[in-house]
Amino acid sequence: MSEAIKAKVLVVGGGPGGYVAAIRAGQLGLDTVLVEAGRLGGTCLIRGCIPSKALIDVAAEFDAMSKAVGGAHRGLSLGGTPTLDLAQTLRWKNGVVDKLNGGVTGLLKRAKVKVVAGWATFQDAKTCQVRTAGEPVTITAEHVILANGSLPVALPFLPFGGDVISSSEALDLDRLPHSLVVVGAGYIGLELGSAFRKLGSQVTVVEALDRILTLFDAELAAPVARWLEKAGVAAHLGARAKGLDTKKGRHALVVEGKDGEELRLAADKILVTVGRKPNTEGWGLEAMAVDLTGPFVKVDDRCATSMRDVWAIGDLVGEPMLEHKAAAQGEMVAEIIAGERRRFDPAAIAAVCFTQPEIVSAGLSPDEAKAAGMDPLVGLFPFSANGRARAMDVADDGGFTRVVARRDDHRILGLQAVGDHVSELSAEFALALEMGARLEDLAGTIHVHPTLSETVHEAALRALGHAIHI
């Protein structure tokens, strides 16, 4: 005999979309159940953003220490070469993940959300059966929030398994691969590839398009390409992975080069990061009479699906597949269910790439503004003219901050930066866009010296034609 639960709100998926929706629903006094088959926290906390940033940070520190070998680095020197105990690094990283996972569990509890651990399969739009460790549980709810997230895309001729890994496995390798081939030069592949390079792996990148990081414009991606080259990461652009040739336990990735030539890239591990797809299979979506649009669940600006009182958020409903978008949608849907009048209309969703150096982008790039029929005013300020960047020794990697504005009324259309530590500029970028700032607003805000944020001020001044420090 299975247990039956009736609730006001059922949230499926305990990632940053789902758990935020559940907490907010709980705060609003709605009787809420959350179903999660894995660990609370989802891709982001458990096998994505957070653990990768932990590994990237360790790699950066290791890289800095390596530079100090022989006393060549800003007067610092190490007597011997630094060593990496990857197992210990993983334990520390797992500790970080555990802490956040525990935090989410506590927050859900405080919001009086009932958490059911197991795999939910829908029978109809409002009823699902959860396969738990014990008795199956049937949950019926008035409102269903689908937050099933996304999965790494596999290549048919290079299926995941063994030494062909996705980003999830890359974060849990017990041994540092001597050689790593990354298939797909998007932000996930390059973040991890760069980190492994810093830790000591030989890294090669294979990308089918003719440049890296196509999510960002070429100007923003250029400093990253330069670092990869300097760091000895070979990037095969316009090249297609064809399959794996394994002889006596040694792998070679067969690649068709730009000019049709065949390349064989030796590799201990092959990291496939060619994108992510919405998780729409294996949990009874087809039984819910919910419309799709392309691979995604179709929603309106309130995240309502085609089925009454079924809502969908996060990676499941489309690009950008970003934690902060999912969380914002989750919060909104909970409030709509509680009777508030809301809609999802952000002015901008900033995106960050933790490569070397980092990239941040919010709003329109100059090319996007032109494509939208505008004649944008662009102001660019290089890190080479910023004191803090100099003091941190990050002034010479080609970093800059760029502002894009309308020429006629100076309203800001987009803000981008590339350079070490620029991810933290994302807050000012997003706020400026959400508040409808004009160039004069950024120019009229006193920015703290000495910080990287001064480059934002100067970029705005430059767009207005009177930058001070350049």
Place this chain on the structure above:
Amino acid sequence: MAEFVFKLPDVGEGTAEAEIVAWHVAVGDRIEEDQPLVDVMTDKATVEMTTPVSGMVVSVHGEPGDMAAVGSALAVIAVEGAETADGVKAEKAAPQRPESTPVSTPPAPPPAAKPQASPAPVAAARPPAVARIAGAKPLASPAVRRRAHELGVALQFVPGTGPAGRIGPEDLDAFVASGTAHGQSQGQPRLARREGVEEIKVIGLRRKIAEKMQDAKRRIPHFAYVEEVDATELEALRAHLNATKREDQPKLTLLPFLIVALVRALPRFPQINARFDDDAGVVHRHAAVHAGIATQTPGGLIVPVVRHAEARDVWDLASEIARLAAATREGKAGADELKGSTITVTSLGPLGGVATTPVINHPEVAIIGPNKIIDRPVVRGGQIVVRKMMNLSSSFDHRVVDGYDAAAFIQVVKALLEHPATLFMDGA
């Protein structure tokens, strides 16, 4: 402080009085030298009066629609003296200032102290909305966007007063308070009753028109006469002239041809090109043809005059009609150009209709109105053919024009228009 009395100056044309059309200031307003004070109207010309001094409006005399005599006090303005810290100086200075300055010699501008330095700003008005660029999304912070959505307000309808037209919380409040939000977001049920009566004072040009029309209808026993004209040949000629004209020549409409026809016909009917001073019991028959051209302006009907139409060819007439119409619509026609017509033409152009019964422009005795030209089947030589037909509607003052004469006159005009060559032949 001195008080300056603004008196209605003689605004020209020897008028003794003028009508107040609109006040640009209210009691208590601070005004600057040369700022518009009041609009007054005389004989169809509206004049904007500016203040020769800066100061505070103490009183205004007369409502829009009232008549004010030349020389009568229109407004009293407290002129600020040199208001230094204590203000005593200004008090002392006052008696030396002309107490009531004749309008023709405006006083010297008030000394040094700039009006900005003075206290008492006028009631805090909302800043004006800043125009947004067409097609650009409305700028507003997330909090404002959210509240607007909760209220069901579409932000593109909300005027923003911030930089680049940014909509602040206060703009949204003002929009909601104005009640505009309700009408546009909820819409009106399709068959709702409408309530309320709007009261429009008949003043200014509209009053002039009303008086003139009433006067014409009261004094003149009108009779109307409508005849049809085959304009096929005239239209062919007109099209040809327009197609072959020089760059510097105006486009020809029907009106110049009609006026040429009148000019040709009128010498045989001197009683029709006349002005009837019915108070004196005298008809003035004019040798010259001064053709009034009824012209629609934003403010209402005005009739500028083409002088000496008999001395102009069609091109000259077309230029003059175009110039007068433009000047009249822009309110720039001089008083001389708005009076003295001996006969009037009234054309509604493409709105010409089938027939009209025009009202005579008193003290004239006739008015001619061409109606719309349309392709109509007519019988010619036992065959039904399609011709460009136009009706000519006219009204005459039956006191001095007999029906027989009027009909004969229109027949002559008709013959001239149907055989356009005769328009340009002497002795025709």
